Structures are given as structure tokens and as C-alpha cells.
Amino acid sequence: MSDILDVAVRLAAVFVAFLVLPLVLGQTEHKVMAHMQGRLGPMYAGGFHGWAQLMADAVKFAQKEDIVPAGADRRIFQLAPAVALLPYLLVLVVIPIGPGNAVGEFIDAGIFFVLAVLGIGVLGSLMAGWASANKFSLLGGLRTAAQLMAYELPMLLAAASVAMAAGTLSLPGILEAFHWWWVPWQIVGGLVFFTAGLAELQRPPFDMPVADSEIIFGAYTEYTGLRFALFLLAEFAGIVVLCALTTVLFLGGWHGPFGADGLGPVWTLLKTALLAFVVIWLRVSYPRLREDQLQKLAWTVLIPLALAQIALTGVVKVVIQ
Amino acid sequence: MTGTADVTALAANAHGFLSPAGVEILFLLVGIVTLGAAVVTVTTKQLVHAALWLVAALGGLAVEYLLLTAEFIAWVQVLIYVGSVVVLLLFGLMLTKAPIGRSPDADSGNRWAALAVAVAAAAALVWVVVDAFRATWIDLDGAVQGSTKVSGESLFRYWVLPFEALSVLLLAALVGAIVLSRRDIDGGTKKQPGTTGKAGKADKGGKH
Numbered sequence: 115m116s117d118i119l120d121v122a123v124r125l126a127a128v129f130v131a132f133l134v135l136p137l138v139l140g141q142t143e144h145k146v147m148a149h150m151q152g153r154l155g156p157m158y159a160g161g162f163h164g165w166a167q168l169m170a171d172a173v174k175f176a177q178k179e180d181i182v183p184a185g186a187d188r189r190i191f192q193l194a195p196a197v198a199l200l201p202y203l204l205v206l207v208v209i210p211i212g213p214g215n216a217v218g219e220f221i222d223a224g225i226f227f228v229l230a231v232l233g234i235g236v237l238g239s240l241m242a243g244w245a246s247a248n249k250f251s252l253l254g255g256l257r258t259a260a261q262l263m264a265y266e267l268p269m270l271l272a273a274a275s276v277a278m279a280a281g282t283l284s285l286p287g288i289l290e291a292f293h294w295w296w297v298p299w300q301i302v303g304g305l306v307f308f309t310a311g312l313a314e315l316q317r318p319p320f321d322m323p324v325a326d327s328e329i330i331f332g333a334y335t336e337y338t339g340l341r342f343a344l345f346l347l348a349e350f351a352g353i354v355v356l357c358a359l360t361t362v363l364f365l366g367g368w369h370g371p372f373g374a375d376g377l378g379p380v381w382t383l384l385k386t387a388l389l390a391f392v393v394i395w396l397r398v399s400y401p402r403l404r405e406d407q408l409q410k411l412a413w414t415v416l417i418p419l420a421l422a423q424i425a426l427t428g429v430v431k432v433v434i435q
Numbered sequence: 436m437t438g439t440a441d442v443t444a445l446a447a448n449a450h451g452f453l454s455p456a457g458v459e460i461l462f463l464l465v466g467i468v469t470l471g472a473a474v475v476t477v478t479t480k481q482l483v484h485a486a487l488w489l490v491a492a493l494g495g496l497a498v499e500y501l502l503l504t505a506e507f508i509a510w511v512q513v514l515i516y517v518g519s520v521v522v523l524l525l526f527g528l529m530l531t532k533a534p535i536g537r538s539p540d541a542d543s544g545n546r547w548a549a550l551a552v553a554v555a556a557a558a559a560l561v562w563v564v565v566d567a568f569r570a571t572w573i574d575l576d577g578a579v580q581g582s583t584k585v586s587g588e589s590l591f592r593y594w595v596l597p598f599e600a601l602s603v604l605l606l607a608a609l610v611g612a613i614v615l616s617r618r619d620i621d622g623g624t625k626k627q628p629g630t631t632g633k634a635g636k637a638d639k640g641g642k643h
Contacts, residue, residue, distance in 0.1 A: 187535045190483070223507045226507065230513035230517070237525075240529075244483055252529060259522055259523075262519075262522050283507075
């Protein structure tokens with residue numbers, strides 16, 4: 115009985131985090147972008163500095179009409195937002211936030227699970243792009259698929275480097291093995307992983323699949339109301355997942371300069387928040403790349419760097435044994 | 436696989452063939468769903484739906500691996516097949532403007548020959564697997580037999596030669612793909628405008 119209760123409490127905690135963190139991040143993006151551009155951002159909803167803006171947005175989205183285009187493939191069109199969103203919920207379950215067993219569910223091959231499930235989310239964009247029966251959506255879907263071929267390999271290689279260093283594929287296991295000097299040791303892999311992750315999330319400067327000034331909003335052009343909100347939520351949940359993963363794999367997760375036991379979750383959240391800020395910062399400051407520029411970046415910069423990181427990891431690993 | 440004969444005999448005595456434990460019933464149900472998805476994949480006339488049913492079939496297979504405690508293989512299955520192969524398939528379908536709705540010409544005169552080959556292949560596989568593993572049982576309460584550690588050890592200790600042979604085969608395929616997609620490799624640069632259908636791929640291996 116207590117086992118069932120334990121699992122239920124953990125899953126409930128993950129679900130709450132899944133609902134709250136993306137909203138907090140969305141609000142932060144509103145405010146950070148605004149201040150970086152010399153604006154104030156939302157100021158009225160909820161009173162204090164517009165803190166309730168996203169809830170107001172949610173109410174607005176819920177009131178909108180849910181339109182399915184006449185020429186669309188109905189079922190796939192309606193299924194796509196769920197396919198895009200659910201993988202991020204599943205990934206959050208296995209991310210450890212503190213020492214001991216402060217993790218939703220321990221999985222032996224955690225890295226593989228995370229990367230595999232994240233790959234499924236892309237199917238949501240592809241389904242949406244094809245099923246909308248709209249040329250802009252189809253272009254967005256095509257760009258999504260092309261982008262996946264560019265970032266998937268460097269992302270895997272960078273993650274493999276950490277797994278080699280730790281000698282395990284499980285995320286809590288990697289954190290158990292972590293020492294502070296891993297950060298400079300794995301920094302190149304970390305940068306590759308983070309960059310590839312940005313491309314996976316279709317965030318600027320890699321937002322060609324949704325490029326609103328070229329192809330309106332890519333695969334999401336035909337979506338309205340709640341289904342569109344689900345895609346937006348998937349994007350923010352994706353940022354949370356990517357930042358948390360980079361924290362766990364490359365920045366030592368719950369390890370901090372002091373208070374290792376009690377403050378573990380605080381360090382995790384702090385590092386994740388810092389990375390999320392960088393994601394927003396990049397959106398404000400970088401222009402959009404072209405699809406072929408991303409391919410060139412991935413195949414001529416990211417993959418060689420990731421391979422060099424793996425070689426370095428192997429050499430250091432052999433030397434210190 | 437590596438279990439000695441007496442252990443398997445003991446295990447076979449302890450379990451009847453297909454004794455209905457919860458996990459086995461679940462295994463069969465998932466298997467039926469997977470088979471159904473696979474059949475729809477090859478019979479549906481909507482091209483993109485076929486690719487999406489393939490996702491269901493491959494995902495069902497991953498669940499079967501999980502039920503057999505082969506956790507590592509299950510996630511690799513999802514990562515490679517669902518995450519990459521199906522995305523490539525969909526990419527190809529989108530490039531060919533796969534129409535929404537039925538494609539009346541999505542049919543082949545070879546369907547009976549294909550069915551015969553599929554049935555023969557399935558029969559051979561089922562026969563081999565049943566013959567090899569009929570008396571093998573997984574002890575769910577004992578040490579995990581499909582964890583990363585166990586898979587890695589058996590792969591790099593007992594099966595290292597097939598593994599390396601496969602990697603050489605894949606390397607050959609990779610080199611072959613690059614050679615096929617590069618048009619400037621024989622007799623200088625004879626690039627004709629208008630035949631740049633594979634330019635995106637060719638540039639990857641060619642220019643930089």
C-alpha cells in the first residue's frame with residue numbers, strides 16, 4: 115500500500131511541476147524579453163507586474179473556437195498536439211532533482227529513455243504539418259524533419275560522452291559519480307548538447323520550422339484555441355526539460371558549493387532557471403539561421419566537436435584509472 | 436541463451452507452457468495489438484497513416500521488449516525506429532506530396548508474392564525462436580537480465596565479432612551512399628542544373 119502511495123505522490127509531484135514550471139517560464143519570457151527590448155511587458159493581469167497574464171491567456175485560448183480545416187485529416191490533426199506534449203511529461207518523470215531517490219521513477223538506461231522519448235515529440239509536429247492540408251504547414255513539417263537529422267546525432271554523441279565519464283546510463287547514477295572538475299572536462303559536450311537541444315525545440319536561432327515571418331507558424335498555422343495552446347505549452351515544457359537535462363548531465367544537477375543534502379533541489383532548479391534565461395536571451399539577441407546553415411553547423415561543427423569530446427573523455431578516463 | 440540445460444529443464448518443469456500469469460496475458464495482448472497495427476500498416480490505402488501505424492507497431496514491440504525485461508533494447512528500439520526511421524519515412528512521404536485521403540494506386544501486383552514471403556519469413560522466425568527459447572523463463576524477482584550492464588557485457592564479450600562485422604557493413608553502406616549521392620566524383624565537376632534533387636544530401640558529404 116505504501117508503495118502505491120509513494121508512486122502516486124511522486125507522479126503527482128511531477129505532474130504539478132509539469133503544469134507549473136512551463137507557465138512560470140512563459141511569464142518569465144514575457145517579462146525578460148520585454149525588459150531586454152526596453153518595454154515593460156504585461157503589467158495589468160493579476161495586479162502585481164501582470165503575474166496572471168498566462169492564466170488570462172489560457173482563458174482566452176479556451177474560449178476560442180476549435181477549428182479543423184475542411185481538407186484536413188481530422189483524427190491526425192486532433193491527435194498531433196497530444197503527441198507533441200506528452201513526451202515531455204514522460205521525460206520529467208525520470209529527471210532527478212535531489213540526492214538519494216528524489217526522482218519520479220528510477221530507470222536504468224535513463225539517457226536512452228530521455229532521448230528516445232524526446233524524439234517522439236517531433237512526430238507531433240510532423241503529424242500537424244502534414245494533416246493540416248496547408249502548404250505552409252507542410253513546409254514547417256519538412257523543416258522539422260530536416261532539422262531532426264541535423265541535431266539528433268550530435269545530441270546523442272554529447273550525451274554518450276557523459277555516460278562514458280560516469281560509467282552508467284542512469285541519470286541519478288551520473289550525478290552520484292559527478293565531481294566538480296567534470297564541468298570543465300565536459301564543457302564542449304555540454305555546449306553541443308544545449309545547442310542541439312535548442313534545434314530540437316525549434317527555438318531561436320533555430321526556429322526555421324515555425325518562422326512566422328516566412329511560413330506564418332509552420333506546422334501550427336491551422337491550429338486554434340486549446341490545441342494551439344497545447345503546442346505552445348509543449349514548447350515551454352520542452353525548454354524546462356532541455357535545461358533540466360543539461361543541468362543533470364553537464365552541470366552537476368543537485369551538487370552545489372554548499373548544503374549538498376538539504377539544498378539539492380534548490381541547486382537543480384537554480385541551474386535550470388539560469389539555462390532557461392539563456393534560452394530566452396538567445397531568442398531576443400540572435401537572428402534566425404537558414405535550414406542549410408543549421409545542417410552545415412551540425413555536420414561541420416557540432417558533430418566533430420562532439421566526437422572530439424568523446425575522444426577527450428576516453429583519454430582522461432583511461433589516464434585517471 | 437547461455438543457461439545450462441538442467442536450469443532450463445527445471446524452469447520448464449516449474450512453469451506450464453503459457454501458464455496465464457498477469458505479465459504473460461499482457462504480453463499476448465500487446466502482441467495482438469502490435470500484429471494488428473502491423474497488418475493495418477501494410478493494408479491501409481492512406482500512405483501517411485501507414486507510417487503512423489508503423490509507429491504503433493514499433494512502439495508495441497518496444498513494450499514487448501520491456502515486458503521481457505530487456506529495458507535497454509526497448510529504449511534503443513524507440514530511439515532508432517520511432518525517433519529516426521519513421522521520421523525519415525515521413526520526410527520522404529512529405530517530399531512526394533502524399534495526399535490526404537486514399538491513394539487508389541497504393542496497391543501492388545506483387546501483394547500475393549509479398550504475402551507468401553512474409554508468411555515464410557514469419558514461420559521461419561517463429562520456428563527458430565520457439566525452438567530456442569520454449570523452455571527459457573525469465574525470473575522476474577531475480578537479478579535484471581536485460582539491463583544496460585548485462586546487455587553491454589554479453590555484446591562486447593560474447594558477440595563482439597558479429598557486432599564489429601555489422602559496423603563494417605554499415606560503414607560500407609555509408610560510404611556507398613556518399614559515392615552515389617556525389618555527382619562530381621568521376622571526371623571533375625559535371626553538375627547539371629536541374630538535377631539537384633539530392634543536393635541537400637550531396638552537399639553534406641561533398642563540399643565542406
